[in-house]
Amino acid sequence: xxxxxxxxxxxxxxxxxxxxxxxxxxxxxxxxxxxxxxxxxxxxxxxxxxxxxxxxxxxxxxxxxxxxxxxxxxxxxxxxxxxxxxxxxxxxxxxxxxxxxxxxxxxxxxxxxxxxxxxxxxxxxxxxxxxxxxxxxxxxxxxxxxxxxxxxxxxxxxxxxxxxxxxxxxxxxxxxxxxxxxxxxxx
Numbered sequence: 001x002x003x004x005x006x007x008x009x010x011x012x013x014x015x016x017x018x019x020x021x022x023x024x025x026x027x028x029x030x031x032x033x034x035x036x037x038x039x040x041x042x043x044x045x046x047x048x049x050x051x052x053x054x055x056x057x058x059x060x061x062x063x064x065x066x067x068x069x070x071x072x073x074x075x076x077x078x079x080x081x082x083x084x085x086x087x088x089x090x091x092x093x094x095x096x097x098x099x100x101x102x103x104x105x106x107x108x109x110x111x112x113x114x115x116x117x118x119x120x121x122x123x124x125x126x127x128x129x130x131x132x133x134x135x136x137x138x139x140x141x142x143x144x145x146x147x148x149x150x151x152x153x154x155x156x157x158x159x160x161x162x163x164x165x166x167x168x169x170x171x172x173x174x175x176x177x178x179x180x181x182x183x184x185x186x187x
Contacts, residue, residue: 005166005168006018006165006166006168007165007166008163008164008165008166009045010161010163011046011159011161012044012045012046012047013042013043013044013045013046013050013089013159014041014042014043014045015040015041015042015136015138015163015165016040016041016042016043016165017038017039017040017041017059017134017135017136017165017166017167017168018039018040018041018168019036019037019038019039019134019168019170020037020039020098021036021037022168022169022170022171023170023171023172023173024036024103024170024171024172024173025103025173025174026103026110026129026172026173026174027103027104027105029105030104030105030106030107032104032105033102033103033104034102034103034104035100035101035102035103036100036101036102036103036112037098037099037100037101038059038098038099038101038134038136039096039097039098039099040054040057040096040097040098040099040136040138040165041094041095041096041097042089042094042095042096042138043089043093043094043095044089044090044091044092044093044094045091045092046091047091048091048157049088049089049090049091049157050088050089050157050158050159051086051087051088051089051155051156051157051158051159052086052087052089052095052138052140052159053081053085053086053087053140053141054085054087054095054097054117055081055085055117055118056081056116056117056118056120057097057099057116057117057136057138058073058099058114058116058122059099059101059114059134059135059136060134060135060136060137060164061112061124061132061133061134062132062133062134062135062167063130063132063133064130064131064132064133066133069124069125069126069127069132070124070125070126071122071123071124071125072122072123072125073120073121073122073123074120074121075118075119075120075121076119076120076121077119078118078119078120079117079118079119080118080149080150081118081141081149081153082149082153083153083155085117086153086155088157099114099116100114100115101113101114102114103127103172106125109125109126110125110126110127110128110172111123111124111125111126111127112124112127127172128172129172129173129174130171130172131169131170131171132169132170132171132172133167133168133169133170134167134168134170135164135165135166135167135168136164136165137162137163137164137165138161138162138163138164138165139162140158140159140160140161140162141158141160142158142160143155143158143160146158
């Protein structure tokens with residue numbers, strides 16, 4: 001069930017994508033970058049506790065045509081999910097994760113680069129000035145998946161579904177004063 005434009009409610013749990021600043025300023029050259037944040041929030045509106053993890057969570061970026069932009073993913077080192085990666089959300093509790101990324105040039109390509117919690121890094125390429133969309137897809141672990149880990153992780157109250165949040169718009173723009181950016185006047 002859709003709750004509002006940036007969230008979806010499933011099994012009494014609200015999943016939401018948020019952006020502290022919906023406008024990313026194009027860096028002036030290769031030596032410059034623009035830092036940004038993509039947020040994912042889980043609110044337990046049910047009457048039972050659930051365990052969630054933000055392990056390996058990365059944003060999905062789309063153009064306004066709905067197509068995902070070209071992306072890459074690699075790992076320098078792999079860290080496996082562990083018991084400490086699971087957070088308990090009691091009824092009424094909210095859990096949040098903010099993923100930091102850098103908008104930067106590489107040659108003539110403008111891209112977003114970020115790290116995930118598993119030791120990997122992701123890149124999304126092909127940006128230019130204009131409107132884009134971001135969302136997250138959350139995949140809960142099952143008891144069976146956790147039992148196969150080394151060492152095994154034993155938890156009760158796992159939320160085990162798969163959801164995708166609705167897309168949230170953001171813009172890539174030339175440098176504008178923050179007051180105009182927050183008002184949405186970026187034309």
